[in-house]
Amino acid sequence: MSPAAQSHGFLSPSGAEVAFVLVGLVTFGAAIVTVTTRQIVHAALWLVVALGGIAVEYLLLTAEFIAWVQVLIYVGSVVVLLLFGLLLTKAPIGRSPDADSGNRWAALLVAAASAAVLVWVVVDAFRATWIDLDGPAAGSAAVTGASLFRHWVLPFEALSVLLLAALVGAIALSRRQPPAAAAGSRAPDAAQEGGR
Amino acid sequence: MHLVFPAVLSMLLFCAGVYGVLARRNAILVLMAVELMLNAVNLNLVAFDVWLRDRLHSGQALTLFTIAVAAAEIGIGLAIVLMVYRGRGTSDVDRLRDTAEPGPGDQDAADGPADAPGTPAHRTEAHRTEASA
Amino acid sequence: MTTTTLAALVPLLPFLGAGAGLLLGRTAPGYARPLAVVPTLAATVCAVLVAARQGGGRPVDAATELTPTGSVPIDLALHLDGFAVLVAVLVGLVATCVQIYSTGYLRDDPRYPSYAALVSLFTSAMLLVVYSGDLMVLLVGWEVMGICSYFLVGHYWETPEARAASLKAFLVTKLGDVPFLIGLFALAADAGSFRITTVLGTAAGGGLGHPTLIALLLLAGVAGKSAQFPLHTWLPDAMAGPTPVSALIHAATMVAAGVYFVARLLPVFAASAAALVVLAVLAAVTMTGSALAALAQDDIKRVLAYSTVGQLGYMTGALAVGDRAAAVFHLLAHGAFKALLFLAAGVVIHAAGTNSLAAMARMRNLRERVPDAYWTMTVALLALAAIPPFSGFFSKEAVLGAAERAATGHPAPVPADGSGLPSDPGIAGVPTSAGWIVLIAGLLTALLTAAYATRLWLLAFRGRVGDAPDHDGQPVAMNAVLWVLAIPSLAFGLATGVLPDWLGGSGLTPVLTTSVLGTGVSLAGGLIAYGAWRHTTALAARVPLGAVAAERDADAGWVEAEAIAAHTPVYGGVAAADDPADPGRLLLGPLHRHAAVGFHLDALYAALFVAPVRAAARLVRFLDREVVETYVHGAGALPRLLGAAVRRAQTGNVQTYLSALLAGSAVLAIVVLVATAGA
Known part of the structure; x- marks a missing residue:
């Protein structure tokens, strides 16, 4: 149990807690809209809101470096990538009635059940646990950098290899097929269409 | 700050992601839901790192790694979705059912041939897209 | 090289030849013929050397125990007495002749390599049976012969007759082999050993607990293998196999294995008077019945097959009266002339393009076409009909003489051989009834035998009407072996003076009473058949009959397969033809219909x-x-x-x-x- 537990009551929230809960509500709402909206491009935009909300939560948890990384990578690049993906697969703009599969009720059930279980467990476990945010900064760039390059150098370098591999793999996968292979793969199609 | 707040938020986000993964039809929407789940985990990691005051900051380091891996994942995932879309003219998850068991009296078997006539139309569309790009 | 080593080589050489033939048959067909002939020839030479060295003296015994096998040990044992070495020489001689003959007979047959390998394997198994000194090892050879017989009878498996015949041969002989096996176990349990010498010693000492039971069980196997009365039906059908196979397996060797086995274990059988009487009755039924059936057959090979059954009946008859020397003497003589008969019949079938006597009776010039077969077959038929001075006369005479001695209660004096050969203790105990049964049946059969031999000769070589089909001549290999086999058929009778050295009996020389009686009935049978033929042969011109497989270049095996396949459609049955010119029909009268189908x-x-x-x-x-x-x-x-x-x-x-x-x-x-x- 944290030593700060004595000074904070559950019914007397601090300012940070109020802000966290409010931003959390916004984030959760955005996430819900992301996974339920029928307009596919809107889903991507609501995802921006949700990810940005998480970045704010990081800030409130004093992990500022990660918050900026979150904004840079997720909001800046991942969402843009997703939007490009939507464009390339010719996702319909506007309401598309078939955005959800026939599995949605089962999905809702499973999600609700797991949410209930997880929230119950977490609340049950950490009912009386407080985070002490007043200590030395735990997530500043300096601290994170020192830790990363002192203790986590090897995984960090391995990660760079992984990223390189992902880069090459993504290029290899999305590259247009060479003419010979393309002809080979298209010939049966032509035959099928000719036969039809 | 009460630890329950970030933890519960993380769980709720995760379950929203679960719902998205299970319910969405478009593969890119599924990928978005996966991102939500990953972020929920990240939030959990950060919250517990801050609570435990870990000397190595393993929670935050892992968060960074997760973000990097997630970026790689989204790149590869999108490339695969694109390839599937080019090959089959659709990126709907519930129509990629090649591993289904074709059985007598199975309705999916009857669906299979019904799908087939639509496929070349999608395919020519895809080719046109590539040509214009 | 010691005698034992030589003797071990005798079964081993054809076995190795068979293995090599099976392995190389497909890849190197050029080696198939040498691999078939050379090992068998070498084994024959070895067998002759062994016989010369053994010389009728003390039996050579050698045994080695490979591995402990529980309560009753099984040894790899050799037991070389006079019987064994002589029978081995016969087996080797006939097998060599058959192998040489087959190179010509199945000249163009694509399955020749496997055929030759199976014949070699069969030869090896028979030699193993002959030399074995252990009942279990003997049984191995016995069963290997059975399976080889199955494969060889089914050589023309394209024809339904051959398929049915091979199955029948296998099942019927197995039917006899089951009691045989039980009998062997009972015998070994009583004697405490599978070694033949020990078993004989126990039997001589009266140590067998259940002699009648054992003897009857063993008799079942012997009847199956040697085609005796209840289980003989497979042998005539087995003629659907190639003629050399009939000569080797179904005339000279395999069917003789049963007789040889009884001869070896005669003291065991002689310990039970009931078994001897049963054996005598079986022999009598077998020989008269088969002789009647032979008189009605139309297929030349079926005539010979029934004749084989009858001659085997003589041998079992000799054993039933306790004279194994006479039995083995007849076995040797019969093996030679019956092999000759079959091989010559193969030549005749090739030349005539048919196996039907009715069709041959309508061919004028068959004997000019095949002079070698004509002369040698004449010799062999005279031997079969027991006309002096051919070999069959002496051997049959020995059998009849033994029966007469048993019937009159004057058994031949047992030679006091200090050679360790188990003396023939049974003879004193032979029931007189067995002697009478065998004697009367033997005389009756001699009459019938002479009749069907005459009928065969007249129908085959004294045909009247048309020409034989124009075939290529037979290869030299086929004709040469006929003359080789004709020598013992002619001159084996001279051996009566020497044979007792080997066989340990006396009494092989002809006795006046039975000689006159036997020759008389034989001549009478021949004359009756001739008279009947004179009476009926004019009909042959009036009733055209027969189908002929005329194919200029085909090898003999192919012609025979075609003839066998054509017999049923043409004549309405596998055995008989509806031919009024057949003297057998006149002689048998209303019996002909039943005799043709083997008495139903x-x-x-x-x-x-x-x-x-x-x-x-x-x-x-x-x-x-x-x-x-x-x-x-x-x-x-x-x-x-x-x-x-x-x-x-x-x-x-x-x-x-x-x-x-x-x-x-x-x-x-x-x-x-x-x-x-x-x-």
């Missing part, structure tokens, strides 16, 4: 055994199909239902799978939580 024994067996077995099989089939299957289907229904349900879950939709997975994890988590919270 096959039909009787079909009604007694085949039909019930088929009915039982139908019942089992019904039970299996309708009753057992129902339960099986019932047991399968629930899993099938579950499978269908699970199958429906395999939709291929990843989201469904994932939903199920996560739902399952949620349920597990709840269960764990509830369990821990409750605990």
Whole structure:
């Protein structure tokens, strides 16, 4: 149990807690809209809101470096990538009635059940646990950098290899097929269409 | 700050992601839901790192790694979705059912041939897209 | 090289030749002929050397125990007495002749390599039986012969006759082999050993607990193998195999194995007077019945087959009166002239293009076409009819003489041989009734034998009407061996003076009473047949009959296969032809119809055994199909239902799978939580 537990009551929230809960509500709402909206491009935009909300939560948890990384990578690049993906697969703009599969009720059930279980467990476990945010900064760039390059150098370098591999793999996968292979793969199609 | 707040938020986000993964039809929407789940985990990691005051900051380091891996994942995932879309003219998850068991009296078997006539139309569309790009 | 080593080589060489032939037959067909002939020839030479060295003296015994086999040990043992070495020489000689003959007979047959290898394997098995000093090792050779016989009879497996005949031969001989095996075990249990010397010693000392039971059990196997009365029906049908196979297996060697076996273990049989009487009755029924049947057959090879059955009856008759020297003497003489008869019949069938005597009776110039076969066959038929001075006369005479001595109660004095050969203790105990049975049946059969031999000769070589088909001549290999085999048929009678050295009996020289009697009935039989033929032969011109496979270049085996396949469609049956010119028809009168089909024994067996077995099989089939299957289907229904349900879950939709997975994890988590919270 944290030593700060004595000074904070559950019914007397601090300012940070109020802000966290409010931003959390916004984030959760955005996430819900992301996974339920029928307009596919809107889903991507609501995802921006949700990810940005998480970045704010990081800030409130004093992990500022990660918050900026979150904004840079997720909001800046991942969402843009997703939007490009939507464009390339010719996702319909506007309401598309078939955005959800026939599995949605089962999905809702499973999600609700797991949410209930997880929230119950977490609340049950950490009912009386407080985070002490007043200590030395735990997530500043300096601290994170020192830790990363002192203790986590090897995984960090391995990660760079992984990223390189992902880069090459993504290029290899999305590259247009060479003419010979393309002809080979298209010939049966032509035959099928000719036969039809 | 009460630890329950970030933890519960993380769980709720995760379950929203679960719902998205299970319910969405478009593969890119599924990928978005996966991102939500990953972020929920990240939030959990950060919250517990801050609570435990870990000397190595393993929670935050892992968060960074997760973000990097997630970026790689989204790149590869999108490339695969694109390839599937080019090959089959659709990126709907519930129509990629090649591993289904074709059985007598199975309705999916009857669906299979019904799908087939639509496929070349999608395919020519895809080719046109590539040509214009 | 010691005699033992030489003797071990004798069965080993053809065995190795068979193995090499089977291995190389496909890849190097050029080696098939040398691999068939050379090992058999070498084995024959070795057998002759062994016989010369043994010289009728003390039996050579050698044994080595390979591995302990429980209570009754099984040894790899050799027991070389006078019988063994002489029979081995006969087997080697006939096998060599047959192998040489086959190179010409099956000249163009694509299956020749496997055929030759099987003949070699068969030869090796027979030699093993002959030399073996241990009953279990003997049984091995005995069964290997059975399976080789099955394969060789079925050599022309394209024809339904050959398929049926091979199955029949196999099943009938196996039917005899089951009691035979039990008898062997009983014998070994009583004697405490499988070694023949020990068994004979026990039998001589009266140590056998159940001599009659053992003897009757063993007799069943002997009857199966040697084609004696109840189990002889396979032999005439086995003529659907190639002629050299008939000569080797079904005339000279395999069928002789049963007789040889009884000769070896005669003291065991002689210990039971009942067994001897049974043996005598069997022999009498066999020889008279088969001689009658032979008189009615139309297929030349079936005539010879029934004649084989009859001559084997003589041998068992000799054994029934306790004279194994006479039996083995007749075995040797008969082996030579019957092999000659079959091989010459093969030549005749090739030249005539048919195996039907009725068709041959309508060919004028067959004897000019095949002079070698004509002369040698004449010699062999004279030997078969027991006309002096041919070999058959002396051997049959020895049998009749032994029967006469037994009948009159004056058995030949047992030679006091200090050679360790078990003396013939049984002779004193031979029942007089057995002697009379064998003597009367033997004389009757001598009459019939002479009649059917004459009929065969007249129909085959004194035909009248048309020309024989224009075939290529037979290869030299086929004609040469006929003359080789003609020598013993002519001159084996001279051996009566020497043979007792080997066989340990006396009494092989002809006795006046039975000689005159036997020769008289033989001549009478021949004259009767000739008279009948004179009477009927004019009819041959009036009734045209017969079909001929005329194919200029075909090898003899092919012609024979075609003739066998054509016999039933042309003549309406495998055995008889509806030919009024047949003297046999006149001689037998109303009996002809029954004799032609072997006195309906096959039909009787079909009604007694085949039909019930088929009915039982139908019942089992019904039970299996309708009753057992129902339960099986019932047991399968629930899993099938579950499978269908699970199958429906395999939709291929990843989201469904994932939903199920996560739902399952949620349920597990709840269960764990509830369990821990409750605990």
